[in-house]
Amino acid sequence: MATENVFECRNLHYAYRGKFPALCGIDMTVAAGERVALVGANGSGKSTLLNLLDGLQFADRGAVAYRGQELTEAAFADEAFASRFRRSVGLVFQNPDIQLFCPTVREDIAFGPLQFGVDQQTVAARIAELAETLGIAPLLDRSPHQLSVGEKRKVSLATVLISDPDVLLLDEPTAGLDPRTTTHLIDMLDAFAHAGKTVITATHDLHILEDIADRVCVFGQDRTIAGRGTPEEILADEPLLKANNLIHVHHHHAHDHRVMAHNG
Amino acid sequence: MRHGKGFIEQTLGGAFAFFRQALYDDETASQPGLLQSLDPRVKAASLLSFLLLALFTRSLALLGVLYLLSLILASLSRVPLGSFLLRTWVFIPLFSLFIAIPALFGIVSPGRVVVSICGLAVTEQGIRAASFFLGRVITSVSLTVLLSMTTRHFELLKALRSFGVPQVFVMVLGISYRYIYLFVGIVEDTYRAIKSRGGSGVHCRNGQRIVTWNMAHLWTRSYRLNEQVYSAMLARGFRGEPVALDVFRARGRDWLWLAGCAATIFVLVYAEVTLGK
Numbered sequence: 001m002a003t004e005n006v007f008e009c010r011n012l013h014y015a016y017r018g019k020f021p022a023l024c025g026i027d028m029t030v031a032a033g034e035r036v037a038l039v040g041a042n043g044s045g046k047s048t049l050l051n052l053l054d055g056l057q058f059a060d061r062g063a064v065a066y067r068g069q070e071l072t073e074a075a076f077a078d079e080a081f082a083s084r085f086r087r088s089v090g091l092v093f094q095n096p097d098i099q100l101f102c103p104t105v106r107e108d109i110a111f112g113p114l115q116f117g118v119d120q121q122t123v124a125a126r127i128a129e130l131a132e133t134l135g136i137a138p139l140l141d142r143s144p145h146q147l148s149v150g151e152k153r154k155v156s157l158a159t160v161l162i163s164d165p166d167v168l169l170l171d172e173p174t175a176g177l178d179p180r181t182t183t184h185l186i187d188m189l190d191a192f193a194h195a196g197k198t199v200i201t202a203t204h205d206l207h208i209l210e211d212i213a214d215r216v217c218v219f220g221q222d223r224t225i226a227g228r229g230t231p232e233e234i235l236a237d238e239p240l241l242k243a244n245n246l247i248h249v250h251h252h253h254a255h256d257h258r259v260m261a262h263n264g
Numbered sequence: 265m266r267h268g269k270g271f272i273e274q275t276l277g278g279a280f281a282f283f284r285q286a287l288y289d290d291e292t293a294s295q296p297g298l299l300q301s302l303d304p305r306v307k308a309a310s311l312l313s314f315l316l317l318a319l320f321t322r323s324l325a326l327l328g329v330l331y332l333l334s335l336i337l338a339s340l341s342r343v344p345l346g347s348f349l350l351r352t353w354v355f356i357p358l359f360s361l362f363i364a365i366p367a368l369f370g371i372v373s374p375g376r377v378v379v380s381i382c383g384l385a386v387t388e389q390g391i392r393a394a395s396f397f398l399g400r401v402i403t404s405v406s407l408t409v410l411l412s413m414t415t416r417h418f419e420l421l422k423a424l425r426s427f428g429v430p431q432v433f434v435m436v437l438g439i440s441y442r443y444i445y446l447f448v449g450i451v452e453d454t455y456r457a458i459k460s461r462g463g464s465g466v467h468c469r470n471g472q473r474i475v476t477w478n479m480a481h482l483w484t485r486s487y488r489l490n491e492q493v494y495s496a497m498l499a500r501g502f503r504g505e506p507v508a509l510d511v512f513r514a515r516g517r518d519w520l521w522l523a524g525c526a527a528t529i530f531v532l533v534y535a536e537v538t539l540g541k
Contacts, residue, residue, distance in 0.1 A: 056495045079503070086501040093499075097446055098492045103418030103438045110509040115501035120510050143290075143418070145445040159500065 004032045004067065006167055006198050007053055011062035014048055018060070022048040024223040025062070030200060032166075035193050037209055038202040039234070040219025041245035046202035047094060050169045053200065054091040055082075087116055090160030094171035094202075096152035100144035105136070105155050108144065112163045123162075130158050134188065150181035157188065167198040174205050186211045206246060209235060220244050276455050283448045292413050297341035299414035304423040306518040310525040311411045317529055318403040323536045324392070327399035330532075334406040341414045348413065352406045360401045364394040417441055422511065435506045443489070447482060454478055 012026040023045045030036050038046045051057045052064050055071045064071050066085060076082045090112075093099045102108040106127060113123045131137040134154050139147060147155065153173065160168065170189070174182045189212055193199050201212050209216060209231040216234040220226030220243075227240045234240070241247045293300060299307055318330050338348045366372050368390040375389030412420070421437050458474060 051495070054499055056499060082503070083501065086499065091499045093492070093496055095492070098489065098496050101439050101442055101493045101496060103421065103442050106511070107418075107438075107509050111497075111502075112500035114507040114509060115503065117507075123509065143445070144442065145449070163500070 005029050006032050006034075006067060007200075008065045008068075009049075009052075009062070010064075012049070012052065012059050012064055013061035014045075014052060014057065014059055021223055023052070023059075026225060028217060028225065030198060032198055033193075033196050035199045035212060035214045036201070037213035037216045037231070038200065038219060039204060039206070039209065039216055039246060040202075041204060041221065044219035044221060044244070045223040046219055047171050050091060050171050050200070050202055054089055054169055055085060056091075083116065086112075087163055088165055089167045089169065090163060090165035091169040092156050092160050092171060092173060094175060096149070096156045097144070099156040099159060100152060103143055104140070105142055105144060105147070106140040108155065109140075109158050109162050112159060116163065126162055130162055134158050134161075135184075149176045150178065153177060153181070153185065157185070161192070165197070167200070168192060170199065170201040170203075172203055172205075173201060174203065174208055182208065204246060206235060206241070218244055218246070276451065280448065280452060283445065286417065289413050290416050292343060293416045293419075295342055297343070297414065299337060299341040299410065301517065302521055303512050303514045303518045304415050304419040305426040305512055306514060306522055307415060308411060308420070308423045308427075310522060311407050313525060313529055315404050315407045317532065318400055318407070321532075321536060323540065324395055324399060326532055326536050327396070327403055331399070331403045331406060333528075334403065334410055338406075338410055338413075341410070343410065343413050348406075348409065351409050352402060356398070356402055356405065360398055364397045367393045367397065419511075422508070425508075426512075431506055431508060435508060439493070443486075443493075446489075447486065450482065450485065451478070454481075 007028070007030040009026050009028045012023050012028075013021075014023040015021045026045075026049060038049060040046050048057065052059060052071070053066075055066075055076055058071065058073055066089070069075060069081065071085075076085075100108045102111060109127050109130065110123045113126065114120075118126075127140070128137075131140055134157065136151065136154050136158060139151055139155065144152060144155065153176075157173070168189075173185055173189070177185065186208060189199055189201070199212070203209075203212075213231050216227075216229060216231050217225050218227040218234060218240060226244055227234060227237065229237070238247065302310075314330055314333065318327060321327060321330075335345075338345060368386045370377065370385035370387045370390065373387050373390035373393050375387035377385040378388050378391065379386045415423070418438060418441060421434055421441065424434050424437075425431060
């Protein structure tokens with residue numbers, strides 16, 4: 001039996017204000033239950049693609065489809081489709097201060113399901129359960145501005161997981177996290193993927209690729225997909241990573257200088 | 265070498281102190297205490313009733329009783345009395361006294377002369393009018409500060425829903441409350457960055473330029489953030505009609521408190537009416 005495609009992007013183009021190109025012809029498919037990493041340097045269009053996949057921005061040219069339904073403004077004008085899509089696809093923004101807009105953590109986590117019409121008691125019960133799983137129970141009545149970056153990231157994830165989406169879109173989930181919190185976050189994503197969910201992660205953290213993805217798309221500076229493959233294949237392709245500013249060329253130069261100085 | 269704080273530093277320092285105070289208030293509101301244990305809606309309604317009584321009473325003694333009540337409630341709610349008195353008394357002499365002083369004299373309040381100062385007669389009616397004014401202000405301010413110090417700010421906002429304020433308005437206030445701290449943080453960081461690069465001895469004109477530029481920059485950031493937050497809301501199912509978590513549950517002690525407040529108000533009004541005859 002063929003696996004259903006969750007997302008399908010065809011020749012996707014997007015430019016900010018019509019003149020600052022962010023995506024220049026992206027072709028990509030994501031199958032149900034797949035773990036895909038979008039890797040690229042800053043400004044390569046990863047976040048823009050996630051916004052397009054979440055129906056927050058719409059393509060200038062080309063198309064993006066979710067389970068066969070093209071994502072357009074007209075499609076989101078249909079209440080039934082919009083509600084179904086928002087329940088099924090969750091986006092965790094790169095900046096937790098955007099994600100967490102309510103005065104308390106509890107209200108922030110409750111926001112999504114309440115908009116979908118889930119009753120107050122069910123929401124309260126789900127919050128308690130999720131907070132226990134993520135270890136954020138002591139934070140529930142605090143204000144987001146009182147949290148550390150790691151805590152904010154966990155709460156951001158909770159705001160999306162509470163709606164139990166089929167697809168999780170993550171924008172730089174490990175940015176600014178210490179190694180321990182990063183490991184915890186990877187474990188959580190792993191558990192989510194094991195439940196058969198689709199996970200698409202935008203990142204430039206190569207260390208986590210093998211843990212979070214089955215397939216990697218490398219975004220080039222020309223805002224197209226410069227390479228695709230398994231994490232092992234991509235990590236082994238040094239010229240590809242260097243050409244797209246994903247490895248420390250500078251570090252190697254410094255190392256070469258040190259070796260030269262040592263050898264006299 | 266410059267020792268004094270400049271205008272910018274003083275202004276920013278004042279703003280940061282205000283927000284630190286707001287954070288401190290949230291801490292006080294999170295501590296165990298009489299008023300903290302009540303449902304915010306019940307607490308707001310009861311303190312508002314006392315406030316209305318203070319505004320409409322014609323008895324100085326009753327004003328005194330209400331002020332005393334605010335002090336007792338502050339004490340039972342473990343509000344630090346020093347901080348409470350400072351906040352309720354600092355601005356009153358500054359503003360209310362300026363307004364009340366002319367009322368002391370016969371020109372404004374004609375009546376029986378009690379004493380003459382530099383040829384100006386202070387009348388009994390004047391003293392009474394000024395005392396009423398000051399008494400009402402101090403009691404109202406005390407009750408309001410007490411409510412603010414014993415209720416977490418977001419709970420106070422949510423309590424507004426019970427007084428008929430539309431959900432969308434409460435939500436906008438809540439989001440503003442959330443982001444004001446973020447922007448204060450940005451301003452604080454920007455100012456620290458300026459100080460680390462240019463020291464505190466920035467020339468006045470240069471300082472004005474920096475502040476103006478930062479105001480514009482902050483406005484642009486807030487505008488961008490506004491769009492991004494709206495996207496985040498859409499992504500989580502917002503369709504224009506917000507639904508918020510209903511966290512308040514009135515318990516037995518709330519009803520008991522409400523009944524006690526109603527009885528107190530009844531006794532005070534009855535005493536004023538009967539003793540006033």
